Amino acid sequence: xxxxxxxxxxxxxRACIGIRDAVILFHSVVGCNAGTLLLHLAQHPEDVRxxxxxxxxxxxxxxxxxxxxxxxxxVAEVYPDPQAIIVISGCVPNLIGDDMAAAxxxxxxxxxxxxxxxxxxxxxxxxxxxxxxxxxxxYMRVGEIIPRSCNILGISYDDPCAEGDIAALRxxxxxxxxxxxxxxxxxxxxMRDAPRAAxxxxxxxxxxxxxxxxxxxxxxxxxxxxxxxxxxxMTTFIARVADALxxxxxxxxxxxxxxxAEEIVRRAAEPLRYLYExxxxxxxxxxxxxxxxxxxxxxxxxxxxxxxxxxxxxxDVYDAVRASDAVLVFGSSYEKELCADEGRVLVRxxxxxxxxxxxxxxGYLGVDGLAHLLEEIVNAVLQDAYEPREYGAIKAR
Numbered sequence: 477x478x479x480x481x482x483x484x485x486x487x488x489x490r491a492c493i494g495i496r497d498a499v500i501l502f503h504s505v506v507g508c509n510a511g512t513l514l515l516h517l518a519q520h521p522e523d524v525r526x527x528x529x530x531x532x533x534x535x536x537x538x539x540x541x542x543x544x545x546x547x548x549x550x551v552a553e554v555y556p557d558p559q560a561i562i563v564i565s566g567c568v569p570n571l572i573g574d575d576m577a578a579a580x581x582x583x584x585x586x587x588x589x590x591x592x593x594x595x596x597x598x599x600x601x602x603x604x605x606x607x608x609x610x611x612x613x614x615y616m617r618v619g620e621i622i623p624r625s626c627n628i629l630g631i632s633y634d635d636p637c638a639e640g641d642i643a644a645l646r647x648x649x650x651x652x653x654x655x656x657x658x659x660x661x662x663x664x665x666x667m668r669d670a671p672r673a674a675x676x677x678x679x680x681x682x683x684x685x686x687x688x689x690x691x692x693x694x695x696x697x698x699x700x701x702x703x704x705x706x707x708x709x710m711t712t713f714i715a716r717v718a719d720a721l722x723x724x725x726x727x728x729x730x731x732x733x734x735x736x737a738e739e740i741v742r743r744a745a746e747p748l749r750y751l752y753e754x755x756x757x758x759x760x761x762x763x764x765x766x767x768x769x770x771x772x773x774x775x776x777x778x779x780x781x782x783x784x785x786x787x788x789x790x791x792d793v794y795d796a797v798r799a800s801d802a803v804l805v806f807g808s809s810y811e812k813e814l815c816a817d818e819g820r821v822l823v824r825x826x827x828x829x830x831x832x833x834x835x836x837x838x839g840y841l842g843v844d845g846l847a848h849l850l851e852e853i854v855n856a857v858l859q860d861a862y863e864p865r866e867y868g869a870i871k872a873r
Contacts, residue, residue, distance in 0.1 A: 483596025486512060487604025488564045490791045490827075492592065492611075493526070494633025494661035497559040500526040501551050502596075503544045503574070516594025518830035519634050525558075531568050540569055541579040548583035560615075564608075588615060588664075602762065603784075605632070609686040610658055610823055612667045618694060619672040621801035624721055625654040626675040627696075629683030630703070630743055631764045633661050636829040640839025640848075648710065648733065648842055652723050659683055675720050679681035679703050680763035703767030703840055704850065706775040707737045736843040742848065747854045748776060757782040757797045759807035760826040768806060768825070776853075778804075804857070816856050850873045 485504070489512045492500055502509045509528035517524075529547040529705065530539050544563070551561055565576060576591045583589070592605050592611050608627065613646050628645060631638050638661065646655045653725050657666040658675040660683070676687045676698035685696035699720050704713035711730045720725035741748070756778050762785040772778040781800040784793045794814050808826045815822040822831055825840070839845040840852075 478557055482592070482601040484599035484601065484607070485564060485566055485596055486515075487596030487599075487601035488517075488592040488594040488608040489604070490601070490632040490634050491605045491608025491660050492564070493499035494638075494658075495562070495664055495667060496525075497557075498521075498525065498550055498562055498563050499555045499558045499560075500564060501544075502526065502528040502545055502564050502566060502594075502700055503540065503547065503569050503576070504531060504564075505529065505568060506530045508566045508594075512627075515568055515828045515830055518828065519636070519834070525555065526619070527554065528672060529595065536568060536572060536744050538574060540574050541576075541582075544569075544574065544576070544579040544682070545582045548580065548585060548589065552583075552585050552587065552735055555691075558587055561585065561587055561589045562608075562611075563589060564594040565591065567595045567597050567728075579763060584840060589661070590614065599871045600787075605682065608686040609683045610689060612670075613686055613689045613693065615664075615668050616671050616690070616694070617668055618796045619669060622654065622656065622672050623674055625656045625725065626677050626717065626721075627656050627670050627673045627678065628658045628677050629660075629687055629698075630679030630681070630797045631658055631661060632682075632763075632827065635827055635838070636825065636832075636834070637839040637848075639837035640845060641841045643837065644842030645704075647705075647716065649717065651729055653717060653721065660785050675699065675717070677701060679719060680761075680766060682761075682763040695756060702770060703764045705767050706846060707773035708774055709767055709771055710734075710842065711736070714731075720841075737819065737846050740843060740847045744847075744850045744854065747858075748850070752777040753779055753855070755779045755781040755801040756805050756806060757784075757800065757802040758803040759784050759786075759793065759805060759811060761786055771849075772806070804853070819860070821856050823856045825852070 485508055492846040506528055525687055529543045535543050543662045570801045580589045588612050590610050608620045644656050649655055657670045671694040678684050678687050678698055678700045680703050681700055693737040699716055701713050701716050703708045714730050715726045757779055765785045769780050769783055773780055780800045782796050806816050806825050809829050811822055838848050
């Protein structure tokens with residue numbers, strides 16, 4: 477079995493590492509810390525806020541609660557003034573039954589400390605992500621609702637273009653809606669005050685568990701939308717938000733964006749026409765997959781021959797790609813070897829991307845994001861030494 481999703485620990489990590497004034501403490505073996513740090517540094521090498529208890533054989537034999545207690549105290553000393561400490565436990569403490577609550581209480585810290593189980597033996601990365609966000613709910617507080625405001629759920633700090641996409645969403649909504657918090661990306665105070673928003677927007681279903689919890693506990697309604705790639709994705713997204721918040725005339729709201737985006741498309745029309753009906757494979761996570769597939773088929777006119785959200789055995793998915801006519805693969809750095817087979821073109825669009833440097837935040841949403849995404853697709857094709865097949869863009873090269 478070669479699972480498409482990483483283990484539960486990675487998901488819990490991705491849900492919490494974007495809380496910029498919190499510190500993550502892994503209660504696990506050192507490999508969990510090293511693995512997550514490696515992928516995190518690909519996007520944010522300057523932002524290291526994590527540590528590990530580094531469990532040894534003695535902890536397995538006699539229990540690791542004292543090790544966790546000491547680790548918490550050490551983290552509080554090493555990292556000045558954290559607003560929260562997030563303990564993510566791995567497989568070993570889950571298997572030996574460490575009393576996490578007792579260890580946290582015994583540490584006697586003044587800062588909020590909460591625990592997220594990240595044992596890969598009991599769940600996937602998606603499960604861990606939902607659990608990591610849901611753990612924030614315990615610390616949320618009720619406040620006066622801000623009219624025409626929202627929170628956004630589903631964006632992870634380590635998404636390849638998270639910062640750019642967040643900036644684009646804020647700009648997109650700014651004429652009428654204030655973005656109060658991006659859950660999992662921001663300050664701990666923003667997470668605590670999230671119930672003051674009038675609406676939760678769940679992108680691609682990511683963070684749905686926390687949205688449902690907030691609706692039950694605080695009465696915050698939520699909507700689920702596709703990740704808003706392209707012109708159609710953007711206008712549909714804004715229309716859904718406007719309807720949920722009772723804002724009239726969404727068409728007037730989106731008109732300036734649409735006009736600017738259409739100009740971008742006109743400038744790219746010549747290379748884009750060669751991509752029409754070109755088969756592609758989309759190997760992404762559930763948050764981005766549906767929106768990306770819709771963009772490729774409805775706005776560029778490509779054919780999505782294979783699509784996977786990372787569930788199941790990736791050997792089967794890769795075999796399906798090899799058996800298909802897919803020319804372009806929209807995926808992660810992990811698909812590099814797959815694309816070397818028969819010279820497929822890889823567009824790195826999904827987590828994790830660890831073999832590309834990005835110094836200036838650029839996203840794939842909004843007008844500038846649309847231009848960036850089209851550049852990524854066209855340039856990947858133009859720069860690849862792909863042998864022609866019987867398709868428009870590739871055959872013409």
